[in-house]
Amino acid sequence: MELRQLRYFTAVAEEGGFGRAAERLGIVPSAVSQQISRLERELGVVLFDRSTRHVRLSGAGERLMPEARAVLAAAHRVRQVAGDIASGDEGLLRLGTVQGPGDRIHRLLNDLAVTAPRLQVRLRRLAVVDRLAAVRSGELDAAFVRALSTAPGLELLPVWTDPLYVALPADHRLADAAALRLEQLAELPLRLARRESNPPFHDLVTEALRAAGAEPLQGPPFTTLQETLAEIATGAPSWTVFYEVTGVPSFPRIALRRLAAPALTTSLAVLPGPPGAALRHLLQALREPRPADPSRTGRRDPSATGTAQPS
Template structure:
């Protein structure tokens, strides 16, 4: 059974004759008659009662006509869905994500919904190595990654930059927003306060997670320290942000130290700890994709990122 046979069947039923159906379809009458005959032989029923004066639907034809129309409608929907998928207006985007800052991800998803409301987005949060491996294997269409500068077999497209922050004891000279005393316990620098330079922290032990926990971020920080010409002593390792800031506050008197972090869910206030924005480096988030022309869902994502 062919779609065109069902189309010819419906056209004859609509127009009441083979000749008129042929005119509507823009083909010769014999082609319409031939294809309807073939359909009748395949189905094993007579679809039309034919006479020299009239062509009417048979009882079998009346019963089968709604089914034929449903098949034709489904075929039209299938073509439309395929066209929407090809254009990126519909389909599935599989995106690997990072933890926070959530507002960027939410804005990106909102832009995608506005541009392609029928495009479904499936988010997956995986460790960095698994995230990149999933893009290489085709399990993910793309993945957001932080601080990475290389990813073998993949292309990294920078999409946004975020500042890094230093947390240090409130009574350290660098904690003062304008060179005076600390402005308040657990305070963030007021708007307009100059960012800290890394050399201002050279005398304080640095709490930094071991490289194997997050190689790109570790390399970003240590590379920036080398570029600034400073090599602060190592303090206790960074664990979680809350634990590290709490330890920093508790040990500020006998073992002062500092740490560096990026914002995930807001800058946490901790008594006796000052948080200051760093002048450098910045944290770059990139989109990891396979080399070559992007598929339709990925094209929509790139357009949303540009917007």
């Protein structure tokens, strides 16, 4: 059974004859008659009563007509949905994500909901290595990654940049500085998460220290934010560096200061080549962010930011 046979079937029934149906369909009457006969043989029933001057539905034809129309309507809907998917108006975007910083991801999803309200977004949190592998394999359409400058087989599109912050004892001589440079901190042991926990961030900090002419002085590893800040506040002088994730309260006897450089770049990892329709909507939302809510603007106290090292 072919869809065109069902279209011919409904056209003959609605027009009351093969000639008028053929005219409506833009084909010759013999083609309509031939396809109706084939459909009748396949179904094993007579669809039309041809004994009068007017072609009328048989009993079997009347019973099958609603089913034929339902099939044609479903086929039309399939084409509509396929067209919407091809244009990016509808479909599924599989996106590897990171936590924070701030509410950028939430704002991005809101923008997508406005520009492509029928586009579904499926977020997945994976380790950075797994995130990149999922993009390469096609399991994800794209993934956000931090601090990466290269990723074999993928294209990295920088999407935003965030400052890094330093935590050090509040009574240290550098605690009064508005912003700090890495070389100023080289004399203090650095509490940094082990490289296997977050290779890109670990390399960003250590390579920036070496570029500034200072070899990293390794201290105890960064564990959790609360534990690390507690040890910095109560133990021998040391420091750590982190990026904003979610809000946390200020910590006693800790100074939080902005780091002058480097900054933390978040990129979108994608396969090389023209993006698919759903991914085009994401890229457009990233290029043309909506204005921020004025009620949420203003300077932020670094002591009130959430922070992290592991990605």
